[in-house]
Amino acid sequence: MCTLTVNMLLFFDQTSVAVALSALQREFGASATRLQWTITAYLLALSVLMVAAGRLADRFGRRRMLLAGLAVFGLASAACAAAPGLDFLIGARFAQGVGGAIMQPLALAATSRDVGARHRGWAVGLLSTGGTTFLTAGPLISGALLEVASWRWLFVMNLPVVVFAFHQGRRWLLPSREPDPRPVEAGALVLLSSGLATLVVGVAQFTDWGWAALVPVLAGVLLLGLLVRYELRSPHPLVPVALMVRNRALVASLVALFAIQFAVLGNAVYLVLFLQHGLGESAFTAGLVLALAGIFTPLLSLTTGTLTDRHGPWKLVVGGLVLATAGLCWLGMLAPRAGLLALVPGLLAFSLSRPAVFTPASTGAFTTTPVERRGLASGLVTEARQLGGLFGVAVCGAVFIAVHGTDLTEPARLAGGFEAAMLLASAVTAVAALAVTAVLRKGR
Incomplete structure (x- = not known):
């Protein structure tokens, strides 16, 4: 139940905020460029940190890391709900993505490990169906809520769900870690995060910065190229290019x-x-x-x-x-x-x-x-x-x-x-x- 709830929560938050963009624009008077960062920041954190989550879980324990991710996601949701301005909201959305990056790969891993082989396919199918259902239902639920309440309630809604999932995780998830975990490649993580971040910033800000945006775009491409070279030589690649x-x-x-x-x-x-x-x-x-x-x-x-x-x-x-x-x-x-x-x-x-x-x-x-x-x-x-x-x-x-x-x-x-x-x-x-x-x- 914990992993199913986690998966539904993460998929819901990927699409539900899209319907709130107009409400955010009315409240903060933001441009379209700044509005898109409320979604881009969340996805950027997910994309950059998810590849390291499995390695960290191997070292510190999957149950512990999943619960830590839930705590980060819950605190960030509360910060989103209380955001005094758009920049604060964008930062809180990035923090939500950090929590999500820790949780998402571990939800599938915990389900595959803790459910017996006889029912494993059914459990993974249920996990996938729950996630895609809430990915689809997220905009509908969000739109209905925004007709009667503030956009802030989209994030308040997360809090009881996080508390429920945290309780279920502490009660039912089995502690586990790898006896001989592979090291986290810090150099690869730095190249990946800096490369993706600079590339995305350049693309997203192109209309505001003009041709000057090519500088972060080219820097991002260069850093990602260095990442490929680094990973091909690494005995424990973070991204298995080979x-x-x-x-x-x-x-x-x-x-x-x-x-x-x-x-x-x-x-x-x-x-x-x-x-x-x-x-x-x-x-x-x-x-x-x-x-x-x-x-x-x-x-x-x-x-x-x-x-x-x-x-x-x-x-x-x-x-x-x-x-x-x-x-x-x-x-x-x-x-x-x-x-x-x-x-x-x-x-x-x-x-x-x-x-x-x-x-x-x-x-x-x-x-x-x-x-x-x-x-x-x-x-x-x-x-x-x-x-x-x-x-x-x-x-x-x-x-x-x-x-x-x-x-x-x-x-x-x-x-x-x-x-x-x-x-x-x-x-x-x-x-x-x-x-x-x-x-x-x-x-x-």
Whole structure:
């Protein structure tokens, strides 16, 4: 129950805040660039620190680290609820991401370890279904709450859930740690965190800083290049680059998962802004529409898993990416000109594409991975999704703002910004479909 609650909490907080962006803009008078940092900061912390969480848990104990992550997440949620200004809120959201980065990989590990082999598949499926259900329901719950209460209650809601999960964890989780834990590569962690942070800052601030933003972008690329070189020589790599180089099925999975999550969060944030500021819809309507974009993920994940077992993952993955491209193109080209109802066909196509990619691609990552390396592969799968979401918000945001500017009061320009962001997301999924096909053909 503890790990299920943790997973639902983390997925809920990834999408629920998107619906509150308009309320934050009204209260703090913030530009679109600063608003996106309330989501980007959370995803940045998740992406940077998650890769080290497993190593720290091996050393200090999984139960202890999971409870510590819950405590950090709960305190950060309280800080978000009490935030006196937007900068404070962004900092508190980063702290939430730190807690989430500790918890997310350990929830799956604890479930796999503490549940017997006979029921392990069912338990992992329940964990996944609970998370994706709350990823979908988050905007709907958030929109309904914002109709009657302040955005601060989105974070207050977390507190009793955190207390419940903490109590369940102390009572039921078994203490465990590795007898001979691998060391945490401090050098790799510094290169990863500084490289991602500078790259994301440069991309997100491009419209404010202009060409000067290329300095942090290039610095980030250089630092990540140094990380690859460092990891190829390390006996205990934080990011197993060598595993990716030798395993084409794993590379194809990571490309697909990065692309679909890029589209999911890029769509979520800027669809909400377009609905509320461009079309004048309420927070509840925006949440309902956003929930529609994810409705098939919890409903069809088990079905696509069964199809993967029977026919293999790759036809589903490529087909899902093509369907995502079509749905996003529809949203970008038609919806800004035709209004709310025109969104429905594109959203349904995009919604159908998500379970066709997520489950088969996650499974495909392990098809040619040795059993003893599947823990590393699992970490890479999770990291690919986090990085996809992070860059989806940052890059789509840069394009959205470049077209419409930072002022959210001009509906016509907002429609143009939304169109550009969706067409960019569709280009990413289209390129991913081609890349997956090319990688797998080359590996035959």
